[in-house]
Amino acid sequence: MTIKKVGVIGAGMMGAxxxxxxxxxDLDVVLIDRTNELAEKGKVRQAEALDKSIKKGKFEAEKKEAVLNKVLASDDFKDLSDCDLVIEAVFESLEVKSETYGKLNEVCKEDCIIASNTSSISITKLAATLNRERAGKFIGTHFNSPASIMKLVEVIPGILTDEEVVAEVIGVLKAIDKEPVKVKDVTGFALNRLFHVFSAEACRLLEEGVASVEDIDKVCVYGLGHPVGIFKLLDNMGHDLNISVDKILYDEYGERFRPNQEMQRRVDAGLLGRKTGEGFHKYDK
Ligand SMILES: NC(=O)c1ccc[n+]([C@@H]2O[C@H](COP(=O)([O-])OP(=O)(O)OC[C@H]3O[C@@H](n4cnc5c(N)ncnc54)[C@H](O)[C@@H]3O)[C@@H](O)[C@H]2O)c1
Known part of the structure:
Protein backbone atom coordinates (compact mmCIF):
# COMPACT_ATOMS: atom_id res chain seq x y z
CA MET A 1 0.00 0.00 0.00
CA THR A 2 1.48 3.37 -1.01
CA ILE A 3 -0.96 5.45 1.02
CA LYS A 4 0.58 5.93 4.46
CA LYS A 5 -0.68 9.32 5.60
CA VAL A 6 -4.27 10.53 5.23
CA GLY A 7 -5.68 14.02 5.68
CA VAL A 8 -9.35 14.61 6.45
CA ILE A 9 -10.85 18.08 6.14
CA GLY A 10 -13.95 18.72 8.23
CA ALA A 11 -13.93 17.15 11.70
CA GLY A 12 -17.73 16.92 11.87
CA MET A 13 -20.03 13.94 11.97
CA MET A 14 -18.47 12.26 8.91
CA GLY A 15 -14.89 13.57 8.85
CA ALA A 16 -14.03 12.59 12.44
CA ASP A 26 -2.25 2.42 12.04
CA LEU A 27 -2.17 5.07 9.31
CA ASP A 28 -1.16 8.62 10.26
CA VAL A 29 -4.12 10.98 10.11
CA VAL A 30 -4.31 14.78 9.97
CA LEU A 31 -7.77 16.03 10.96
CA ILE A 32 -8.41 19.61 9.83
CA ASP A 33 -11.23 21.99 10.68
CA ARG A 34 -11.77 25.75 10.58
CA THR A 35 -10.38 26.21 14.09
CA ASN A 36 -8.20 24.11 16.38
CA GLU A 37 -11.13 23.88 18.78
CA LEU A 38 -13.36 22.31 16.10
CA ALA A 39 -10.59 19.93 15.06
CA GLU A 40 -10.11 18.87 18.69
CA LYS A 41 -13.88 18.36 18.97
CA GLY A 42 -13.46 15.86 16.13
CA LYS A 43 -10.97 13.94 18.28
CA VAL A 44 -13.51 13.90 21.11
CA ARG A 45 -16.04 12.40 18.66
CA GLN A 46 -13.44 9.77 17.75
CA ALA A 47 -12.84 8.92 21.42
CA GLU A 48 -16.61 8.60 21.94
CA ALA A 49 -16.96 6.32 18.91
CA LEU A 50 -14.16 4.11 20.27
CA ASP A 51 -15.79 4.06 23.73
CA LYS A 52 -19.04 2.83 22.15
CA SER A 53 -17.19 0.04 20.34
CA ILE A 54 -15.32 -0.89 23.54
CA LYS A 55 -18.63 -1.06 25.45
CA LYS A 56 -20.02 -3.41 22.80
CA GLY A 57 -16.90 -5.59 23.06
CA LYS A 58 -15.90 -4.75 19.47
CA PHE A 59 -12.67 -2.89 20.26
CA GLU A 60 -9.91 -3.45 22.82
CA ALA A 61 -9.80 -0.67 25.44
CA GLU A 62 -5.99 -0.81 25.72
CA LYS A 63 -5.64 0.17 22.03
CA LYS A 64 -7.70 3.36 22.36
CA GLU A 65 -4.88 5.80 23.22
CA ALA A 66 -2.60 4.44 20.49
CA VAL A 67 -5.33 4.96 17.88
CA LEU A 68 -6.04 8.52 19.05
CA ASN A 69 -2.30 9.27 19.04
CA LYS A 70 -2.25 8.55 15.29
CA VAL A 71 -4.45 11.62 14.76
CA LEU A 72 -3.14 15.18 14.60
CA ALA A 73 -5.96 17.71 15.04
CA SER A 74 -5.16 21.04 13.37
CA ASP A 75 -6.51 24.14 11.65
CA ASP A 76 -3.39 24.54 9.52
CA PHE A 77 -3.77 23.26 5.95
CA LYS A 78 0.05 23.12 5.67
CA ASP A 79 -0.09 19.99 7.87
CA LEU A 80 -1.55 18.24 4.79
CA SER A 81 1.61 18.79 2.74
CA ASP A 82 2.96 15.23 3.09
CA CYS A 83 -0.39 13.39 2.94
CA ASP A 84 -0.81 10.74 0.23
CA LEU A 85 -4.60 10.96 0.35
CA VAL A 86 -6.79 13.87 1.47
CA ILE A 87 -10.51 13.32 1.99
CA GLU A 88 -12.70 16.43 2.08
CA ALA A 89 -15.78 16.20 4.34
CA VAL A 90 -16.74 19.88 4.79
CA PHE A 91 -20.28 21.26 4.42
CA GLU A 92 -22.32 20.08 1.44
CA SER A 93 -21.85 23.29 -0.56
CA LEU A 94 -20.10 23.72 -3.91
CA GLU A 95 -18.82 27.10 -2.74
CA VAL A 96 -17.32 25.83 0.54
CA LYS A 97 -15.84 22.77 -1.15
CA SER A 98 -14.26 24.73 -4.03
CA GLU A 99 -12.81 27.27 -1.60
CA THR A 100 -11.28 24.32 0.29
CA TYR A 101 -9.80 22.90 -2.95
CA GLY A 102 -8.22 26.29 -3.61
CA LYS A 103 -6.21 25.76 -0.40
CA LEU A 104 -5.38 22.16 -1.34
CA ASN A 105 -3.99 23.33 -4.70
CA GLU A 106 -1.45 25.30 -2.67
CA VAL A 107 -0.41 22.76 -0.02
CA CYS A 108 -0.84 19.19 -1.28
CA LYS A 109 2.03 17.35 -2.94
CA GLU A 110 1.71 16.81 -6.70
CA ASP A 111 0.80 13.11 -6.54
CA CYS A 112 -1.62 13.45 -3.60
CA ILE A 113 -5.01 11.85 -4.24
CA ILE A 114 -7.84 14.20 -3.31
CA ALA A 115 -11.26 12.72 -2.55
CA SER A 116 -14.64 14.18 -1.64
CA ASN A 117 -17.23 12.63 0.66
CA THR A 118 -20.02 14.59 -1.05
CA SER A 119 -23.41 12.91 -1.08
CA SER A 120 -24.95 14.91 -3.91
CA ILE A 121 -22.53 17.08 -5.90
CA SER A 122 -21.09 15.74 -9.17
CA ILE A 123 -17.48 14.59 -8.79
CA THR A 124 -16.66 15.89 -12.28
CA LYS A 125 -18.07 19.30 -11.34
CA LEU A 126 -16.01 19.38 -8.13
CA ALA A 127 -12.86 18.31 -10.01
CA ALA A 128 -13.26 21.33 -12.26
CA THR A 129 -12.68 23.61 -9.26
CA LEU A 130 -9.18 22.13 -8.67
CA ASN A 131 -6.13 22.94 -10.78
CA ARG A 132 -6.52 21.09 -14.11
CA GLU A 133 -3.41 18.90 -13.51
CA ARG A 134 -4.95 17.57 -10.27
CA ALA A 135 -8.26 16.45 -11.87
CA GLY A 136 -6.86 12.98 -12.73
CA LYS A 137 -6.15 12.43 -9.04
CA PHE A 138 -9.59 13.52 -7.83
CA ILE A 139 -12.29 11.01 -6.88
CA GLY A 140 -15.43 10.57 -4.78
CA THR A 141 -15.40 8.37 -1.65
CA HIS A 142 -18.91 8.31 -0.22
CA PHE A 143 -18.72 6.84 3.29
CA ASN A 144 -21.89 5.96 5.19
CA SER A 145 -22.83 7.16 8.62
CA PRO A 146 -21.56 6.13 11.14
CA ALA A 147 -18.45 5.84 9.00
CA SER A 148 -16.39 3.94 11.57
CA ILE A 149 -19.02 1.17 11.63
CA MET A 150 -20.61 1.03 8.17
CA LYS A 151 -18.59 -0.97 5.68
CA LEU A 152 -19.87 0.39 2.38
CA VAL A 153 -17.93 3.14 0.62
CA GLU A 154 -19.11 4.19 -2.84
CA VAL A 155 -16.07 5.02 -4.98
CA ILE A 156 -16.96 7.50 -7.72
CA PRO A 157 -14.52 8.35 -10.49
CA GLY A 158 -15.21 11.60 -12.37
CA ILE A 159 -14.76 11.81 -16.15
CA LEU A 160 -11.09 12.81 -15.75
CA THR A 161 -10.10 10.44 -12.90
CA ASP A 162 -7.11 8.18 -13.70
CA GLU A 163 -7.79 4.42 -13.53
CA GLU A 164 -4.72 3.90 -11.28
CA VAL A 165 -6.23 6.31 -8.77
CA VAL A 166 -9.46 4.29 -8.69
CA ALA A 167 -7.45 1.10 -8.06
CA GLU A 168 -5.32 2.73 -5.37
CA VAL A 169 -8.34 4.12 -3.49
CA ILE A 170 -10.18 0.79 -3.66
CA GLY A 171 -6.97 -0.85 -2.38
CA VAL A 172 -6.61 1.38 0.67
CA LEU A 173 -10.32 1.06 1.50
CA LYS A 174 -10.07 -2.72 1.42
CA ALA A 175 -6.97 -2.49 3.63
CA ILE A 176 -9.02 -0.67 6.30
CA ASP A 177 -11.73 -3.34 6.11
CA LYS A 178 -14.28 -1.44 4.04
CA GLU A 179 -16.38 -2.76 1.16
CA PRO A 180 -15.74 -0.32 -1.69
CA VAL A 181 -18.18 -0.31 -4.61
CA LYS A 182 -17.36 1.55 -7.83
CA VAL A 183 -20.29 3.59 -9.14
CA LYS A 184 -20.80 6.12 -11.92
CA ASP A 185 -20.90 9.83 -11.22
CA VAL A 186 -24.69 10.18 -11.30
CA THR A 187 -26.91 12.14 -8.92
CA GLY A 188 -27.49 10.12 -5.73
CA PHE A 189 -24.87 7.55 -6.80
CA ALA A 190 -26.31 4.05 -6.11
CA LEU A 191 -27.07 4.05 -2.39
CA ASN A 192 -29.19 7.19 -2.18
CA ARG A 193 -31.19 6.24 -5.27
CA LEU A 194 -32.12 2.89 -3.72
CA PHE A 195 -32.64 4.30 -0.26
CA HIS A 196 -34.88 7.21 -1.25
CA VAL A 197 -37.19 5.06 -3.40
CA PHE A 198 -37.55 2.71 -0.42
CA SER A 199 -38.14 5.47 2.13
CA ALA A 200 -40.69 7.20 -0.15
CA GLU A 201 -42.68 3.95 -0.40
CA ALA A 202 -42.55 3.53 3.40
CA CYS A 203 -44.01 7.06 3.77
CA ARG A 204 -46.71 6.23 1.19
CA LEU A 205 -47.69 3.12 3.23
CA LEU A 206 -48.08 5.42 6.23
CA GLU A 207 -50.08 8.05 4.29
CA GLU A 208 -52.44 5.38 2.96
CA GLY A 209 -52.94 4.02 6.49
CA VAL A 210 -51.72 0.57 5.45
CA ALA A 211 -49.78 0.09 8.71
CA SER A 212 -48.41 2.10 11.65
CA VAL A 213 -44.89 3.52 11.99
CA GLU A 214 -44.04 0.77 14.51
CA ASP A 215 -45.40 -2.00 12.30
CA ILE A 216 -43.68 -0.77 9.11
CA ASP A 217 -40.43 -0.72 11.12
CA LYS A 218 -41.17 -4.32 12.19
CA VAL A 219 -41.65 -5.32 8.54
CA CYS A 220 -38.16 -3.99 7.79
CA VAL A 221 -36.50 -5.69 10.77
CA TYR A 222 -38.29 -9.04 10.87
CA GLY A 223 -39.18 -9.41 7.19
CA LEU A 224 -36.28 -7.79 5.36
CA GLY A 225 -33.50 -8.44 7.88
CA HIS A 226 -32.65 -4.73 8.29
CA PRO A 227 -30.85 -3.89 11.57
CA VAL A 228 -33.33 -1.04 12.28
CA GLY A 229 -36.72 -0.06 10.84
CA ILE A 230 -36.90 2.53 8.07
CA PHE A 231 -38.57 5.19 10.24
CA LYS A 232 -35.99 4.75 13.03
CA LEU A 233 -33.27 5.11 10.40
CA LEU A 234 -34.87 8.22 8.85
CA ASP A 235 -35.21 9.72 12.35
CA ASN A 236 -31.51 9.05 13.00
CA MET A 237 -30.50 10.77 9.77
CA GLY A 238 -32.65 13.90 10.26
CA HIS A 239 -35.62 14.88 8.08
CA ASP A 240 -34.08 18.20 7.02
CA LEU A 241 -31.27 16.22 5.37
CA ASN A 242 -33.68 13.55 4.03
CA ILE A 243 -35.94 16.11 2.37
CA SER A 244 -33.02 18.02 0.85
CA VAL A 245 -31.70 14.84 -0.79
CA ASP A 246 -35.24 13.97 -1.98
CA LYS A 247 -35.41 17.38 -3.67
CA ILE A 248 -32.05 16.91 -5.41
CA LEU A 249 -33.13 13.47 -6.69
CA TYR A 250 -36.56 14.83 -7.75
CA ASP A 251 -34.90 17.62 -9.79
CA GLU A 252 -32.77 15.05 -11.60
CA TYR A 253 -35.10 12.06 -12.02
CA GLY A 254 -38.64 13.43 -11.57
CA GLU A 255 -41.75 11.80 -10.17
CA ARG A 256 -40.33 8.69 -8.52
CA PHE A 257 -38.44 10.88 -6.04
CA ARG A 258 -41.22 13.43 -5.35
CA PRO A 259 -40.60 14.71 -1.76
CA ASN A 260 -43.10 13.12 0.58
CA GLN A 261 -45.82 15.05 2.45
CA GLU A 262 -45.47 12.91 5.61
CA MET A 263 -41.82 13.93 5.82
CA GLN A 264 -42.37 17.56 4.74
CA ARG A 265 -44.99 18.12 7.46
CA ARG A 266 -42.54 16.91 10.10
CA VAL A 267 -39.88 19.28 8.78
CA ASP A 268 -42.44 22.16 8.81
CA ALA A 269 -43.21 21.35 12.46
CA GLY A 270 -39.53 21.13 13.44
CA LEU A 271 -39.86 17.40 14.17
CA LEU A 272 -36.55 16.54 12.53
CA GLY A 273 -35.96 13.16 14.15
CA ARG A 274 -33.75 12.01 17.00
CA LYS A 275 -31.83 15.31 17.18
CA THR A 276 -35.03 17.26 18.05
CA GLY A 277 -36.49 14.53 20.26
CA GLU A 278 -39.27 13.63 17.82
CA GLY A 279 -39.69 12.57 14.21
CA PHE A 280 -41.68 9.50 13.27
CA HIS A 281 -40.87 8.19 16.77
CA LYS A 282 -40.51 10.05 20.08
CA TYR A 283 -37.18 10.01 21.95
CA ASP A 284 -36.11 10.78 25.51
CA LYS A 285 -34.50 14.22 25.55
N1 LIG B 1 -24.20 13.19 7.56
C1 LIG B 1 -24.30 12.12 6.79
O1 LIG B 1 -25.03 11.14 7.08
C2 LIG B 1 -23.49 12.04 5.53
C3 LIG B 1 -23.36 10.81 4.87
C4 LIG B 1 -22.54 10.73 3.73
C5 LIG B 1 -21.92 11.87 3.25
N2 LIG B 1 -22.07 13.07 3.89
C6 LIG B 1 -21.34 14.24 3.36
O2 LIG B 1 -20.18 14.44 4.18
C7 LIG B 1 -19.86 15.86 4.20
C8 LIG B 1 -19.78 16.33 5.64
O3 LIG B 1 -21.03 16.10 6.26
P1 LIG B 1 -21.20 16.06 7.86
O4 LIG B 1 -22.53 15.46 8.12
O5 LIG B 1 -19.99 15.47 8.49
O6 LIG B 1 -21.23 17.63 8.18
P2 LIG B 1 -20.90 18.37 9.57
O7 LIG B 1 -21.61 19.66 9.48
O8 LIG B 1 -21.14 17.47 10.73
O9 LIG B 1 -19.32 18.61 9.48
C9 LIG B 1 -18.71 19.46 8.56
C10 LIG B 1 -17.43 19.98 9.19
O10 LIG B 1 -16.70 20.71 8.18
C11 LIG B 1 -16.12 21.83 8.80
N3 LIG B 1 -15.84 22.83 7.77
C12 LIG B 1 -16.71 23.57 7.07
N4 LIG B 1 -16.08 24.40 6.21
C13 LIG B 1 -14.76 24.17 6.39
C14 LIG B 1 -13.59 24.72 5.81
N5 LIG B 1 -13.66 25.67 4.89
N6 LIG B 1 -12.39 24.24 6.23
C15 LIG B 1 -12.31 23.27 7.17
N7 LIG B 1 -13.39 22.72 7.76
C16 LIG B 1 -14.59 23.17 7.38
C17 LIG B 1 -17.17 22.29 9.80
O11 LIG B 1 -16.63 23.13 10.80
C18 LIG B 1 -17.68 20.96 10.34
O12 LIG B 1 -16.95 20.54 11.47
C19 LIG B 1 -20.93 16.54 3.35
O13 LIG B 1 -20.44 16.69 2.05
C20 LIG B 1 -22.10 15.56 3.40
O14 LIG B 1 -22.96 15.68 2.30
C21 LIG B 1 -22.84 13.18 5.03
Whole structure:
Protein backbone atom coordinates (compact mmCIF):
# COMPACT_ATOMS: atom_id res chain seq x y z
CA MET A 1 0.00 0.00 0.00
CA THR A 2 1.48 3.37 -1.01
CA ILE A 3 -0.96 5.45 1.02
CA LYS A 4 0.58 5.93 4.46
CA LYS A 5 -0.68 9.32 5.60
CA VAL A 6 -4.27 10.53 5.23
CA GLY A 7 -5.68 14.02 5.68
CA VAL A 8 -9.35 14.61 6.45
CA ILE A 9 -10.85 18.08 6.14
CA GLY A 10 -13.95 18.72 8.23
CA ALA A 11 -13.93 17.15 11.70
CA GLY A 12 -17.73 16.92 11.87
CA MET A 13 -20.03 13.94 11.97
CA MET A 14 -18.47 12.26 8.91
CA GLY A 15 -14.89 13.57 8.85
CA ALA A 16 -14.03 12.59 12.44
CA UNK A 17 -15.24 9.03 11.89
CA UNK A 18 -13.55 8.76 8.49
CA UNK A 19 -10.26 9.75 10.12
CA UNK A 20 -10.84 7.13 12.79
CA UNK A 21 -11.26 4.39 10.15
CA UNK A 22 -7.68 5.00 8.96
CA UNK A 23 -6.13 5.58 12.43
CA UNK A 24 -7.51 2.22 13.59
CA UNK A 25 -5.38 0.60 10.90
CA ASP A 26 -2.25 2.42 12.04
CA LEU A 27 -2.17 5.07 9.31
CA ASP A 28 -1.16 8.62 10.26
CA VAL A 29 -4.12 10.98 10.11
CA VAL A 30 -4.31 14.78 9.97
CA LEU A 31 -7.77 16.03 10.96
CA ILE A 32 -8.41 19.61 9.83
CA ASP A 33 -11.23 21.99 10.68
CA ARG A 34 -11.77 25.75 10.58
CA THR A 35 -10.38 26.21 14.09
CA ASN A 36 -8.20 24.11 16.38
CA GLU A 37 -11.13 23.88 18.78
CA LEU A 38 -13.36 22.31 16.10
CA ALA A 39 -10.59 19.93 15.06
CA GLU A 40 -10.11 18.87 18.69
CA LYS A 41 -13.88 18.36 18.97
CA GLY A 42 -13.46 15.86 16.13
CA LYS A 43 -10.97 13.94 18.28
CA VAL A 44 -13.51 13.90 21.11
CA ARG A 45 -16.04 12.40 18.66
CA GLN A 46 -13.44 9.77 17.75
CA ALA A 47 -12.84 8.92 21.42
CA GLU A 48 -16.61 8.60 21.94
CA ALA A 49 -16.96 6.32 18.91
CA LEU A 50 -14.16 4.11 20.27
CA ASP A 51 -15.79 4.06 23.73
CA LYS A 52 -19.04 2.83 22.15
CA SER A 53 -17.19 0.04 20.34
CA ILE A 54 -15.32 -0.89 23.54
CA LYS A 55 -18.63 -1.06 25.45
CA LYS A 56 -20.02 -3.41 22.80
CA GLY A 57 -16.90 -5.59 23.06
CA LYS A 58 -15.90 -4.75 19.47
CA PHE A 59 -12.67 -2.89 20.26
CA GLU A 60 -9.91 -3.45 22.82
CA ALA A 61 -9.80 -0.67 25.44
CA GLU A 62 -5.99 -0.81 25.72
CA LYS A 63 -5.64 0.17 22.03
CA LYS A 64 -7.70 3.36 22.36
CA GLU A 65 -4.88 5.80 23.22
CA ALA A 66 -2.60 4.44 20.49
CA VAL A 67 -5.33 4.96 17.88
CA LEU A 68 -6.04 8.52 19.05
CA ASN A 69 -2.30 9.27 19.04
CA LYS A 70 -2.25 8.55 15.29
CA VAL A 71 -4.45 11.62 14.76
CA LEU A 72 -3.14 15.18 14.60
CA ALA A 73 -5.96 17.71 15.04
CA SER A 74 -5.16 21.04 13.37
CA ASP A 75 -6.51 24.14 11.65
CA ASP A 76 -3.39 24.54 9.52
CA PHE A 77 -3.77 23.26 5.95
CA LYS A 78 0.05 23.12 5.67
CA ASP A 79 -0.09 19.99 7.87
CA LEU A 80 -1.55 18.24 4.79
CA SER A 81 1.61 18.79 2.74
CA ASP A 82 2.96 15.23 3.09
CA CYS A 83 -0.39 13.39 2.94
CA ASP A 84 -0.81 10.74 0.23
CA LEU A 85 -4.60 10.96 0.35
CA VAL A 86 -6.79 13.87 1.47
CA ILE A 87 -10.51 13.32 1.99
CA GLU A 88 -12.70 16.43 2.08
CA ALA A 89 -15.78 16.20 4.34
CA VAL A 90 -16.74 19.88 4.79
CA PHE A 91 -20.28 21.26 4.42
CA GLU A 92 -22.32 20.08 1.44
CA SER A 93 -21.85 23.29 -0.56
CA LEU A 94 -20.10 23.72 -3.91
CA GLU A 95 -18.82 27.10 -2.74
CA VAL A 96 -17.32 25.83 0.54
CA LYS A 97 -15.84 22.77 -1.15
CA SER A 98 -14.26 24.73 -4.03
CA GLU A 99 -12.81 27.27 -1.60
CA THR A 100 -11.28 24.32 0.29
CA TYR A 101 -9.80 22.90 -2.95
CA GLY A 102 -8.22 26.29 -3.61
CA LYS A 103 -6.21 25.76 -0.40
CA LEU A 104 -5.38 22.16 -1.34
CA ASN A 105 -3.99 23.33 -4.70
CA GLU A 106 -1.45 25.30 -2.67
CA VAL A 107 -0.41 22.76 -0.02
CA CYS A 108 -0.84 19.19 -1.28
CA LYS A 109 2.03 17.35 -2.94
CA GLU A 110 1.71 16.81 -6.70
CA ASP A 111 0.80 13.11 -6.54
CA CYS A 112 -1.62 13.45 -3.60
CA ILE A 113 -5.01 11.85 -4.24
CA ILE A 114 -7.84 14.20 -3.31
CA ALA A 115 -11.26 12.72 -2.55
CA SER A 116 -14.64 14.18 -1.64
CA ASN A 117 -17.23 12.63 0.66
CA THR A 118 -20.02 14.59 -1.05
CA SER A 119 -23.41 12.91 -1.08
CA SER A 120 -24.95 14.91 -3.91
CA ILE A 121 -22.53 17.08 -5.90
CA SER A 122 -21.09 15.74 -9.17
CA ILE A 123 -17.48 14.59 -8.79
CA THR A 124 -16.66 15.89 -12.28
CA LYS A 125 -18.07 19.30 -11.34
CA LEU A 126 -16.01 19.38 -8.13
CA ALA A 127 -12.86 18.31 -10.01
CA ALA A 128 -13.26 21.33 -12.26
CA THR A 129 -12.68 23.61 -9.26
CA LEU A 130 -9.18 22.13 -8.67
CA ASN A 131 -6.13 22.94 -10.78
CA ARG A 132 -6.52 21.09 -14.11
CA GLU A 133 -3.41 18.90 -13.51
CA ARG A 134 -4.95 17.57 -10.27
CA ALA A 135 -8.26 16.45 -11.87
CA GLY A 136 -6.86 12.98 -12.73
CA LYS A 137 -6.15 12.43 -9.04
CA PHE A 138 -9.59 13.52 -7.83
CA ILE A 139 -12.29 11.01 -6.88
CA GLY A 140 -15.43 10.57 -4.78
CA THR A 141 -15.40 8.37 -1.65
CA HIS A 142 -18.91 8.31 -0.22
CA PHE A 143 -18.72 6.84 3.29
CA ASN A 144 -21.89 5.96 5.19
CA SER A 145 -22.83 7.16 8.62
CA PRO A 146 -21.56 6.13 11.14
CA ALA A 147 -18.45 5.84 9.00
CA SER A 148 -16.39 3.94 11.57
CA ILE A 149 -19.02 1.17 11.63
CA MET A 150 -20.61 1.03 8.17
CA LYS A 151 -18.59 -0.97 5.68
CA LEU A 152 -19.87 0.39 2.38
CA VAL A 153 -17.93 3.14 0.62
CA GLU A 154 -19.11 4.19 -2.84
CA VAL A 155 -16.07 5.02 -4.98
CA ILE A 156 -16.96 7.50 -7.72
CA PRO A 157 -14.52 8.35 -10.49
CA GLY A 158 -15.21 11.60 -12.37
CA ILE A 159 -14.76 11.81 -16.15
CA LEU A 160 -11.09 12.81 -15.75
CA THR A 161 -10.10 10.44 -12.90
CA ASP A 162 -7.11 8.18 -13.70
CA GLU A 163 -7.79 4.42 -13.53
CA GLU A 164 -4.72 3.90 -11.28
CA VAL A 165 -6.23 6.31 -8.77
CA VAL A 166 -9.46 4.29 -8.69
CA ALA A 167 -7.45 1.10 -8.06
CA GLU A 168 -5.32 2.73 -5.37
CA VAL A 169 -8.34 4.12 -3.49
CA ILE A 170 -10.18 0.79 -3.66
CA GLY A 171 -6.97 -0.85 -2.38
CA VAL A 172 -6.61 1.38 0.67
CA LEU A 173 -10.32 1.06 1.50
CA LYS A 174 -10.07 -2.72 1.42
CA ALA A 175 -6.97 -2.49 3.63
CA ILE A 176 -9.02 -0.67 6.30
CA ASP A 177 -11.73 -3.34 6.11
CA LYS A 178 -14.28 -1.44 4.04
CA GLU A 179 -16.38 -2.76 1.16
CA PRO A 180 -15.74 -0.32 -1.69
CA VAL A 181 -18.18 -0.31 -4.61
CA LYS A 182 -17.36 1.55 -7.83
CA VAL A 183 -20.29 3.59 -9.14
CA LYS A 184 -20.80 6.12 -11.92
CA ASP A 185 -20.90 9.83 -11.22
CA VAL A 186 -24.69 10.18 -11.30
CA THR A 187 -26.91 12.14 -8.92
CA GLY A 188 -27.49 10.12 -5.73
CA PHE A 189 -24.87 7.55 -6.80
CA ALA A 190 -26.31 4.05 -6.11
CA LEU A 191 -27.07 4.05 -2.39
CA ASN A 192 -29.19 7.19 -2.18
CA ARG A 193 -31.19 6.24 -5.27
CA LEU A 194 -32.12 2.89 -3.72
CA PHE A 195 -32.64 4.30 -0.26
CA HIS A 196 -34.88 7.21 -1.25
CA VAL A 197 -37.19 5.06 -3.40
CA PHE A 198 -37.55 2.71 -0.42
CA SER A 199 -38.14 5.47 2.13
CA ALA A 200 -40.69 7.20 -0.15
CA GLU A 201 -42.68 3.95 -0.40
CA ALA A 202 -42.55 3.53 3.40
CA CYS A 203 -44.01 7.06 3.77
CA ARG A 204 -46.71 6.23 1.19
CA LEU A 205 -47.69 3.12 3.23
CA LEU A 206 -48.08 5.42 6.23
CA GLU A 207 -50.08 8.05 4.29
CA GLU A 208 -52.44 5.38 2.96
CA GLY A 209 -52.94 4.02 6.49
CA VAL A 210 -51.72 0.57 5.45
CA ALA A 211 -49.78 0.09 8.71
CA SER A 212 -48.41 2.10 11.65
CA VAL A 213 -44.89 3.52 11.99
CA GLU A 214 -44.04 0.77 14.51
CA ASP A 215 -45.40 -2.00 12.30
CA ILE A 216 -43.68 -0.77 9.11
CA ASP A 217 -40.43 -0.72 11.12
CA LYS A 218 -41.17 -4.32 12.19
CA VAL A 219 -41.65 -5.32 8.54
CA CYS A 220 -38.16 -3.99 7.79
CA VAL A 221 -36.50 -5.69 10.77
CA TYR A 222 -38.29 -9.04 10.87
CA GLY A 223 -39.18 -9.41 7.19
CA LEU A 224 -36.28 -7.79 5.36
CA GLY A 225 -33.50 -8.44 7.88
CA HIS A 226 -32.65 -4.73 8.29
CA PRO A 227 -30.85 -3.89 11.57
CA VAL A 228 -33.33 -1.04 12.28
CA GLY A 229 -36.72 -0.06 10.84
CA ILE A 230 -36.90 2.53 8.07
CA PHE A 231 -38.57 5.19 10.24
CA LYS A 232 -35.99 4.75 13.03
CA LEU A 233 -33.27 5.11 10.40
CA LEU A 234 -34.87 8.22 8.85
CA ASP A 235 -35.21 9.72 12.35
CA ASN A 236 -31.51 9.05 13.00
CA MET A 237 -30.50 10.77 9.77
CA GLY A 238 -32.65 13.90 10.26
CA HIS A 239 -35.62 14.88 8.08
CA ASP A 240 -34.08 18.20 7.02
CA LEU A 241 -31.27 16.22 5.37
CA ASN A 242 -33.68 13.55 4.03
CA ILE A 243 -35.94 16.11 2.37
CA SER A 244 -33.02 18.02 0.85
CA VAL A 245 -31.70 14.84 -0.79
CA ASP A 246 -35.24 13.97 -1.98
CA LYS A 247 -35.41 17.38 -3.67
CA ILE A 248 -32.05 16.91 -5.41
CA LEU A 249 -33.13 13.47 -6.69
CA TYR A 250 -36.56 14.83 -7.75
CA ASP A 251 -34.90 17.62 -9.79
CA GLU A 252 -32.77 15.05 -11.60
CA TYR A 253 -35.10 12.06 -12.02
CA GLY A 254 -38.64 13.43 -11.57
CA GLU A 255 -41.75 11.80 -10.17
CA ARG A 256 -40.33 8.69 -8.52
CA PHE A 257 -38.44 10.88 -6.04
CA ARG A 258 -41.22 13.43 -5.35
CA PRO A 259 -40.60 14.71 -1.76
CA ASN A 260 -43.10 13.12 0.58
CA GLN A 261 -45.82 15.05 2.45
CA GLU A 262 -45.47 12.91 5.61
CA MET A 263 -41.82 13.93 5.82
CA GLN A 264 -42.37 17.56 4.74
CA ARG A 265 -44.99 18.12 7.46
CA ARG A 266 -42.54 16.91 10.10
CA VAL A 267 -39.88 19.28 8.78
CA ASP A 268 -42.44 22.16 8.81
CA ALA A 269 -43.21 21.35 12.46
CA GLY A 270 -39.53 21.13 13.44
CA LEU A 271 -39.86 17.40 14.17
CA LEU A 272 -36.55 16.54 12.53
CA GLY A 273 -35.96 13.16 14.15
CA ARG A 274 -33.75 12.01 17.00
CA LYS A 275 -31.83 15.31 17.18
CA THR A 276 -35.03 17.26 18.05
CA GLY A 277 -36.49 14.53 20.26
CA GLU A 278 -39.27 13.63 17.82
CA GLY A 279 -39.69 12.57 14.21
CA PHE A 280 -41.68 9.50 13.27
CA HIS A 281 -40.87 8.19 16.77
CA LYS A 282 -40.51 10.05 20.08
CA TYR A 283 -37.18 10.01 21.95
CA ASP A 284 -36.11 10.78 25.51
CA LYS A 285 -34.50 14.22 25.55
N1 LIG B 1 -24.20 13.19 7.56
C1 LIG B 1 -24.30 12.12 6.79
O1 LIG B 1 -25.03 11.14 7.08
C2 LIG B 1 -23.49 12.04 5.53
C3 LIG B 1 -23.36 10.81 4.87
C4 LIG B 1 -22.54 10.73 3.73
C5 LIG B 1 -21.92 11.87 3.25
N2 LIG B 1 -22.07 13.07 3.89
C6 LIG B 1 -21.34 14.24 3.36
O2 LIG B 1 -20.18 14.44 4.18
C7 LIG B 1 -19.86 15.86 4.20
C8 LIG B 1 -19.78 16.33 5.64
O3 LIG B 1 -21.03 16.10 6.26
P1 LIG B 1 -21.20 16.06 7.86
O4 LIG B 1 -22.53 15.46 8.12
O5 LIG B 1 -19.99 15.47 8.49
O6 LIG B 1 -21.23 17.63 8.18
P2 LIG B 1 -20.90 18.37 9.57
O7 LIG B 1 -21.61 19.66 9.48
O8 LIG B 1 -21.14 17.47 10.73
O9 LIG B 1 -19.32 18.61 9.48
C9 LIG B 1 -18.71 19.46 8.56
C10 LIG B 1 -17.43 19.98 9.19
O10 LIG B 1 -16.70 20.71 8.18
C11 LIG B 1 -16.12 21.83 8.80
N3 LIG B 1 -15.84 22.83 7.77
C12 LIG B 1 -16.71 23.57 7.07
N4 LIG B 1 -16.08 24.40 6.21
C13 LIG B 1 -14.76 24.17 6.39
C14 LIG B 1 -13.59 24.72 5.81
N5 LIG B 1 -13.66 25.67 4.89
N6 LIG B 1 -12.39 24.24 6.23
C15 LIG B 1 -12.31 23.27 7.17
N7 LIG B 1 -13.39 22.72 7.76
C16 LIG B 1 -14.59 23.17 7.38
C17 LIG B 1 -17.17 22.29 9.80
O11 LIG B 1 -16.63 23.13 10.80
C18 LIG B 1 -17.68 20.96 10.34
O12 LIG B 1 -16.95 20.54 11.47
C19 LIG B 1 -20.93 16.54 3.35
O13 LIG B 1 -20.44 16.69 2.05
C20 LIG B 1 -22.10 15.56 3.40
O14 LIG B 1 -22.96 15.68 2.30
C21 LIG B 1 -22.84 13.18 5.03
Missing amino acids: EIGLCFAKF
